[in-house]
Amino acid sequence: MRPSGRGMLQVAVDETRRSSALNAPIKARVEALSFYYGSYLALKDLNMEIREKQVTALIGPSGCGKTTLLRCFNRMHDLTPGTRYEGQIMLLPEDMNLVERGVDPIEVRMRIGMVFQKPNPFPKSVFENVAYGLRIRGVRSHIRIEEEVEKALRASALWDEVKDRLSNSALSLSGGQQQRLCIARALATSPEMVLFDEPTSALDPIATARIEELITALREQVTVLIVTHNMQQAARVSDYTAFMYLGSLVEFDETSKIFTNPGQKATEDYITGRYG
């Protein structure tokens, strides 16, 4: 039969998540960002926008600069001698340049938390791990700290599992629980953005699923930036995906577009497992 013509019947496919991603305000803007390890240029003139309360995934082969970029966001490179930033990462709404020398890295890390590849709880109790950030921020009130710790543990979906052993050592938890504890620790200071550096690469599939669930839930509260080698994970948890190669940003688009119909051949080759 002949086509009925477009527009006769507009079927509303479930696009709520997609449209909220498209309409989200910008939280951070990477502008002409280059980064040097000594004389080695690791990031080449990157430009991208991170949307507020959305998950943005950074993917690319080893050595492409995705972790380097992630670490720029909370100034993790400051401790490595000989590193240098050019360009800027503006945190909105107040347009604070995160990589500017005059900006205090401690302040940056309060606002932008980070979760690493391997769970790295402090050798302290479960409670103290989460309370740590609050204490160094100068919060003295016990009641307030208890409230915040519970809130963070609930937000990281760990509360029910640890509420009866808050004084036990954090090292007695399983790997997946330790990782969620690290997420709770990052959330306790109410950051605006959380960075995840391959947060599930050391975990089993169940623990991985829990963390992914958690990341999806975190979108309600914070902006998430995640580096992952697991392509399907990027496809599952993120709203936007950036594909990086040799220190450059090759393609940045909505995740659904990147994984079904990428615009660049290099992206296509990488996500389908082809050699370019």
Add this chain to the structure above:
Amino acid sequence: MSTEGLTHHIWSRYNEELERLRSSVLEMGGLVERQLSQAISGITEPDVRLIVRVAQEELHVNQLERMIDEDCSRILATRAPTASDLRLIITILKTITDLERIGDEGEKIAAIAARLATRERAQSRYRELRNLGELVIGMLHDTLDAFARFDTTLAVEVLRRDRTVDEEYESIHRQNITFMMEDPRTIRRALDVMWVVRSLERIGDHAKNICEYIIYLVHGKDVRHTRIEDIERELQAARA
């Protein structure tokens, strides 16, 4: 994307799996095409054994459909295909459904051909059916060609031909109504002719569906329920 791109995976077995899948679809398409041309030639050159042969091929077609289906499920589960690989799997899953339906229509045509052979033949010797049949076989043939070569120019050309099929359908329909009104004794035959025409028209639609999947496969654009002029405009933009 191009057909060459299929085989550049780092996993060599994945290459083989996709390549095998693609050739199975072409094999299935080839069988369906042969089934259809046998059925149509049965109308103009009656052959009592025809229906048995077409039905046998149908079994083979069904087997292939199940096998390809299974292979696609396995690849989805084990490889989690993305981008062009994902589009290829989706295209194949949909294409084989349409091919299988074409096979069913071919079987129906063969059954009617056998019945028509037992009756007095029409003066036209069913020339109109042969013409429409050739048009539709040509569409199917080129559709399979377009799939084999990932050729969207050819796919669009086939889409365009579907209009001619629809026009032919209308004209044979009108002609048969006239026959039936003029001489009620021709009603049975005219109805049989209409069943065949209806099947051919459906086959044209299935070929058209497959061509739309091919455009999705190559350009990632969903062009279903879109006017042909708009499709061409979109493809021009995609190629630019």
